[in-house]
Amino acid sequence: MSGPTTESKLEKLLREGKFVVTAEIGPPKHASAEGIRRHAALLKDWVDAVNITDNQTAIVRLSSLAAGVHCLQMGVEPILQMTVRDRNRIALQSDLLGAYSLGIRNVLCLSGDHQSFGNHPTARNVFDIDSIQLIAMVKKMRDEKQFLCGEEIKEHEPRFFIGAVANPFADPFEFRVLRLEKKINAGAQFIQTQCIFDLERFDRWMAMVRERGLHKRAAILAGVTPLKSVGAARYMQQAVSGMIVPDDLIARLKKAADAKAEGVEICVEQIKYLRTVEGVAGIHIMAVMWEEIVPTILEKAGLRSRT
Amino acid sequence: MIVAEGKPLEEVYALIAEAKKVLVVGCGGCVTVCLAGGEKEVGLLAASLRMKRKLADRPLETVEVTLTRQCDPEYVEQLDRYVTEEIDAIVSLACGVGVQFLAERYPKWVVPALNTKFAGGTLAPGRWEERCGLCGECILHRTGGICPIIRCAKSILNGPCGGSQNGKCEVNKEIDCAWQLIYDRMRLLGRLDDLLTIEPAKDWSKAKDGGLRKVLREEAILA
Structure with a gap:
C-alpha cells in the first residue's frame, strides 16, 4: 500500500496486515441521529470502520459529514463517502477541511448515483470534477499541501486515508481493472467493491488485479450484501445499476423454507470464500436496511468481535 | 446545428392570449432543418392559433414571415416593415438566440414558440441527437x-x-x-x-x- 501514514485506524490495521471488516450506515431522511447512534452501537464491536453514505441513490438524507461525527461520538471510525454529484470543487474542499477538523480520517471518493434515481429528479447535478479527480484532489491537499488550484495550504492540511470504489460487474469488463489502476495512480489506497454475488466474475477480475499487482498498491475490500428475501434479490438484480445477481442465487432463496436464514447462509459462504482469495484484504458488508444482521453474519463467518 | 422542438399549441396560445394581431416569424437556419421553425411550421402554427381563437370567438390576425436567419441583424432588419403599430406580439419560431435578437430589436411582446434543446445532428429522418x-x-x-x-x-x-x-x-x-x-x-x-x-x-x-x-x-x- 502506497502513500504516507495518516491517523486512520483503518489504515493502521491494513498496514499491519489484519483482515479488516467495514460496514455501512445510511443516514436517515429526517433530522434525528438516534438511528445512526443505534446502528453505530450495534456495529461498534464488530467492524473496524463504517461507511457513511452520501445521499445514496440521490435521495436527500442527513449529511454524511454530520452522521460521521455522530459515529465518532459513539466510538466508531467513520469512512466519509463523498460524491461529486452535489458539490463543486469549492464545496468539496471546504467539507474535507471541516470533516478533518471534526476528527474524520477516512474518505471514500465516488461519482454518486445520478439524480434521476432519487427523490429530486428535476435537480441540476454538479459533476464539476469526477471521482478520479476527487481522489487526486484529496491526495494533493494531503501530500502537496495545496488546494486544487495550486494555492498552498499553509498549515493544518487535511490528511485523509483515501478510498475509492470499483465495480467488477460493470462494463466494459476488460477496462474495469485499468480504471481501478487509474484510481490507484490518482491516490486511492483502499478500494471497496460493489456487492459481489457473481463469484466467478469476481475471480476473473481479481486475477487481472493481481496480474497488474494492484492488490499490493491498494487494499481491496470485497463488498458483500446479505439478501433478506427473494424480492430484495430481484430488486438488486433488476433495479440497481451495475449489479449482477445470478439466477441460481435467487432460485436458492426461493427454495429455502426460511429465506432470511438462507440469505445469511449465502452471505457467510461468500465471506468465507472471499477471505481465501489472494489479494482480498478485507470485507465490506453492506446490509442495506438490515444492519442488525451484521454481527450474526460476521460471527458465523468466523470474523470475531473486535473486543 | 441547434435542435429545437415546438412548444405545445396550448402553451403558445396562452402566451398570446391578449393579442389581436401577431407576427409569426420562422427561421431558415437550424430549426428549418430540424423541422421545428421553418416556413412550413410557421404556416401550421399560425393556422392553428387562428382556428383556436376563432372557436373561442376571439379571432386572431396573423402575419407570417420566415427570415433566412434570426440570429443575424442583417436578416432581422427585414422584419422592420412587418412590425407595425397593430402588431401586439411577435411569435418567434427560432432557437433562443433568434427570440432574443427579435426582442432586442423591437419594443414588442416577443414570445418563444420552440423549446431549444441542444447542439446536435440528424441521425435519420426525424431523429436528432445531442453531440456537443x-x-x-x-x-x-x-x-x-x-x-x-x-x-x-x-x-x-x-x-x-x-x-x-x-x-x-x-x-x-x-x-x-x-x-x-x-x-x-x-x-x-x-x-x-x-x-x-x-x-x-x-x-x-x-x-x-x-x-x-x-x-x-x-x-x-x-x-
Whole structure:
C-alpha cells in the first residue's frame, strides 16, 4: 500500500496486515441521529470502520459529514463517502477541511448515483470534477499541501486515508481493472467493491488485479450484501445499476423454507470464500436496511468481535 | 446545428392570449432543418392559433414571415416593415438566440414558440441527437472523437462510472454509455493506453460558468 501514514485506524490495521471488516450506515431522511447512534452501537464491536453514505441513490438524507461525527461520538471510525454529484470543487474542499477538523480520517471518493434515481429528479447535478479527480484532489491537499488550484495550504492540511470504489460487474469488463489502476495512480489506497454475488466474475477480475499487482498498491475490500428475501434479490438484480445477481442465487432463496436464514447462509459462504482469495484484504458488508444482521453474519463467518 | 422542438399549441396560445394581431416569424437556419421553425411550421402554427381563437370567438390576425436567419441583424432588419403599430406580439419560431435578437430589436411582446434543446445532428429522418456540450475547450482528440461532457450523464472525464452495463447508461437503457463508445473506439484505434492518462479537472471558466461568452475576430470586424 502506497502513500504516507495518516491517523486512520483503518489504515493502521491494513498496514499491519489484519483482515479488516467495514460496514455501512445510511443516514436517515429526517433530522434525528438516534438511528445512526443505534446502528453505530450495534456495529461498534464488530467492524473496524463504517461507511457513511452520501445521499445514496440521490435521495436527500442527513449529511454524511454530520452522521460521521455522530459515529465518532459513539466510538466508531467513520469512512466519509463523498460524491461529486452535489458539490463543486469549492464545496468539496471546504467539507474535507471541516470533516478533518471534526476528527474524520477516512474518505471514500465516488461519482454518486445520478439524480434521476432519487427523490429530486428535476435537480441540476454538479459533476464539476469526477471521482478520479476527487481522489487526486484529496491526495494533493494531503501530500502537496495545496488546494486544487495550486494555492498552498499553509498549515493544518487535511490528511485523509483515501478510498475509492470499483465495480467488477460493470462494463466494459476488460477496462474495469485499468480504471481501478487509474484510481490507484490518482491516490486511492483502499478500494471497496460493489456487492459481489457473481463469484466467478469476481475471480476473473481479481486475477487481472493481481496480474497488474494492484492488490499490493491498494487494499481491496470485497463488498458483500446479505439478501433478506427473494424480492430484495430481484430488486438488486433488476433495479440497481451495475449489479449482477445470478439466477441460481435467487432460485436458492426461493427454495429455502426460511429465506432470511438462507440469505445469511449465502452471505457467510461468500465471506468465507472471499477471505481465501489472494489479494482480498478485507470485507465490506453492506446490509442495506438490515444492519442488525451484521454481527450474526460476521460471527458465523468466523470474523470475531473486535473486543 | 441547434435542435429545437415546438412548444405545445396550448402553451403558445396562452402566451398570446391578449393579442389581436401577431407576427409569426420562422427561421431558415437550424430549426428549418430540424423541422421545428421553418416556413412550413410557421404556416401550421399560425393556422392553428387562428382556428383556436376563432372557436373561442376571439379571432386572431396573423402575419407570417420566415427570415433566412434570426440570429443575424442583417436578416432581422427585414422584419422592420412587418412590425407595425397593430402588431401586439411577435411569435418567434427560432432557437433562443433568434427570440432574443427579435426582442432586442423591437419594443414588442416577443414570445418563444420552440423549446431549444441542444447542439446536435440528424441521425435519420426525424431523429436528432445531442453531440456537443459547448464547453469552450474541445477535448475530442483525447476521447476518440466522442464527447463525454455531454454524452455521459455525469460528464465524467475519466470514465466509465460503475453504472455502465451492456454498453448502456444507468440513467436510461436507450442511451449508449459514452465511455463504452470511447473504450471501443480507442481499442479500435489501438490507443487504449491513452485512456490510462488521468484527465485533470476541467477549466469550466471557458464554459458557461465563466459568464457570457464572446468571440471576436479582428479581421472580420468592419472599420
